[in-house]
Amino acid sequence: MTKTLKGIAASDGIAIAPAYLLVEPDLSFSKSSIADVEAEVARYNDAIKTSTAEVEKIHDIAKESLGDEEAQVFEAHLMILNDPEFTGAIENEIKDSKINAEAALDETAKKFIAIFEGMTDNPYMQERAADVRDVSKRIMAHLLGKELPNPASIDHEVIVVAHDLTPSDTAQLNKKYVQGFVTDIGGRTAHSAIMARSLELPAVVGTDSITKDVKNGDMLIADGLDGDAIIDPSDAQVADYKQKSEAFLKQKAEWAKLKNEPSVTADGKKFIIAANIGTPNDMPGVKDNGAEAIGLYRTEFLYMDSSDFPTEEAQFDAYKEVIEGMNGKQTIIRTCDIGGDKHLDYWDLPEEMNPFLGVRAIRLSMQYKDIFRTQLIALLRASAYGPLGIMFPMIGTLAELREAKQILAEEKDKLAKEGVKIGDDLQVGMMIEVPAAAVLADQFAKEVDFFSIGTNDLIQYTMAADRGNDNVSYLYQPYNPSVLRLIKHTIDGAHENGIWCGMCGEAAGDNTMFPILLSMGLDEYSMSATSILRIRSLMKKLNTADIKELANEACYVSETAEDNEKLVNNLMKKLNK
Numbered sequence: 001m002t003k004t005l006k007g008i009a010a011s012d013g014i015a016i017a018p019a020y021l022l023v024e025p026d027l028s029f030s031k032s033s034i035a036d037v038e039a040e041v042a043r044y045n046d047a048i049k050t051s052t053a054e055v056e057k058i059h060d061i062a063k064e065s066l067g068d069e070e071a072q073v074f075e076a077h078l079m080i081l082n083d084p085e086f087t088g089a090i091e092n093e094i095k096d097s098k099i100n101a102e103a104a105l106d107e108t109a110k111k112f113i114a115i116f117e118g119m120t121d122n123p124y125m126q127e128r129a130a131d132v133r134d135v136s137k138r139i140m141a142h143l144l145g146k147e148l149p150n151p152a153s154i155d156h157e158v159i160v161v162a163h164d165l166t167p168s169d170t171a172q173l174n175k176k177y178v179q180g181f182v183t184d185i186g187g188r189t190a191h192s193a194i195m196a197r198s199l200e201l202p203a204v205v206g207t208d209s210i211t212k213d214v215k216n217g218d219m220l221i222a223d224g225l226d227g228d229a230i231i232d233p234s235d236a237q238v239a240d241y242k243q244k245s246e247a248f249l250k251q252k253a254e255w256a257k258l259k260n261e262p263s264v265t266a267d268g269k270k271f272i273i274a275a276n277i278g279t280p281n282d283m284p285g286v287k288d289n290g291a292e293a294i295g296l297y298r299t300e301f302l303y304m305d306s307s308d309f310p311t312e313e314a315q316f317d318a319y320k321e322v323i324e325g326m327n328g329k330q331t332i333i334r335t336c337d338i339g340g341d342k343h344l345d346y347w348d349l350p351e352e353m354n355p356f357l358g359v360r361a362i363r364l365s366m367q368y369k370d371i372f373r374t375q376l377i378a379l380l381r382a383s384a385y386g387p388l389g390i391m392f393p394m395i396g397t398l399a400e401l402r403e404a405k406q407i408l409a410e411e412k413d414k415l416a417k418e419g420v421k422i423g424d425d426l427q428v429g430m431m432i433e434v435p436a437a438a439v440l441a442d443q444f445a446k447e448v449d450f451f452s453i454g455t456n457d458l459i460q461y462t463m464a465a466d467r468g469n470d471n472v473s474y475l476y477q478p479y480n481p482s483v484l485r486l487i488k489h490t491i492d493g494a495h496e497n498g499i500w501c502g503m504c505g506e507a508a509g510d511n512t513m514f515p516i517l518l519s520m521g522l523d524e525y526s527m528s529a530t531s532i533l534r535i536r537s538l539m540k541k542l543n544t545a546d547i548k549e550l551a552n553e554a555c556y557v558s559e560t561a562e563d564n565e566k567l568v569n570n571l572m573k574k575l576n577k
């Protein structure tokens with residue numbers, strides 16, 4: 001039966017394909033005594049055999065489609081499955097304790113995991129704990145007759161359905177076949193949504209219940225333009241959506257003609273449209289969409305994609321690759337923003353009641369200065385390869401900014417004394433995403449080279465509405481006059497003090513927000529690469545004289561977010577006449 005779920009349009013485009021559920025089954029079991037030991041051992045050996053065959057298959061597909069590095073993890077899994085010390089210990093446990101295979105597996109695996117985790121002086125062996133955990137999960141699934149998702153082995157076109165998607169989930173997906181994402185949770189600024197956009201895959205997030213409503217193989221439409229997920233669509237719906245998809249692709253082809261054009265208004269005023277990226281792998285999208293700069297490189301993905309803190313050298317390589325890839329155009333790299341909804345398995349941080357209001361971003365960097373300094377050194381070294389802006393996230397007080405700048409200056413001095421080359425074109429800036437900083441923008445502007453407004457957080461902190469919580473999404477209002485006043489105040493504070501102001505929150509690429517921001521005189525608009533050409537095309541239609549009064553009206557006449565939506569809609573209707 002056809003069912004339509006309303007979610008949030010997170011990444012443009014339409015996908016039509018069978019669903020692939022990336023959801024772990026319930027692997028709970030009860031411990032029991034067994035009478036027939038032989039039969040239990042045979043059942044266990046069957047599970048080992050099936051698991052081995054399955055991992056061999058996944059390994060081969062992963063090697064072919066994802067490459068040697070991604071396939072390596074499965075080689076480690078095969079080694080464990082073939083290791084008599086591990087498999088034999090489980091068999092002995094079944095025989096000696098006369099317990100079911102599930103319990104024997106669970107108890108033995110826990111012992112092995114504890115041993116590996118205890119090898120604190122050998123990080124390589126410590127990492128094997130994760131492999132034992134994964135392999136045990138697979139054997140357990142076979143014992144219980146459940147199916148584990150195997151994203152690396154996808155070999156046909158699918159739409160991935162998940163509760164949420166982490167960077168490591170996406171790293172395992174075979175991009176050749178994955179046509180789109182649909183998730184239960186998340187908003188436009190959730191990391192799953194950001195990743196979908198950088199992969200240029202249609203995505204619908206925050207449907208609440210897609211993982212419960214859809215089964216593996218059910219036909220699915222993901223409409224990333226309007227935020228609908230349609231399960232088991234009728235033939236007529238499939239035909240309609242194919243048409244909608246074609247119209248969208250035609251529109252995209254029109255926008256593509258602007259790839260090498262500058263970003264100018266109808267009256268010839270020039271602005272910068274930049275790209276947000278998460279890793280150097282996003283660079284092809286930056287080029288294909290004609291970005292004029294990188295306005296935000298979110299470095300936390302470097303930390304999240306790795307099993308330990310990235311070394312200075314690994315960071316330097318990644319930053320240099322991006323800076324060099326920009327061929328003289330500016331790259332703004334943000335220091336690590338871990339905390340809030342971003343966690344690292346290897347960074348054991350205390351639980352917090354309100355993580356978004358807790359030790360996040362620059363606050364964490366200030367508590368772990370060695371980690372911060374390593375990143376700054378890598379950034380300073382990379383600055384020799386092209387124009388770089390170093391940007392601090394979540395600054396709320398002048399004291400925080402001054403301390404961060406002081407540490408940067410110390411590292412710069414040390415490197416200079418060692419004769420290390422540092423770029424001449426290095427700027428230091430801060431994100432404006434805490435309302436306190438927006439209010440004091442004029443004072444902050446005296447101490448940095450630029451601002452970049454992070455609306456994803458600025459809105460959540462201004463409206464006191466968690467950016468990822470569907471239940472308060474009605475309060476997450478980019479067009480609310482309160483938010484707009486803070487943005488205008490920030491831009492004015494920057495300009496009055498002679499610095500430039502950009503925006504790297506999602507609002508920069510929003511069609512309704514854009515004319516208002518242009519009217520405020522925002523200098524740089526940084527967005528998902530796939531939004532760039534749409535916004536460049538919109539900019540070409542706008543004349544700055546026509547929108548001169550828009551900012552004041554939006555901030556001081558309008559009373560609600562809806563007033564502002566109407567205001568911009570009416571203006572666009574008039575201009576399109």
Ligand code: PEP
Nearest residue numbers: 433454455456457504505
């Ligand atoms: C923001 O808050 O607007 C921003 C760009 O940062 P992030 O989405 O990474 O928090």
Ligand code: MG
Nearest residue numbers: 433454456457
């Ligand atoms: Mg932010």
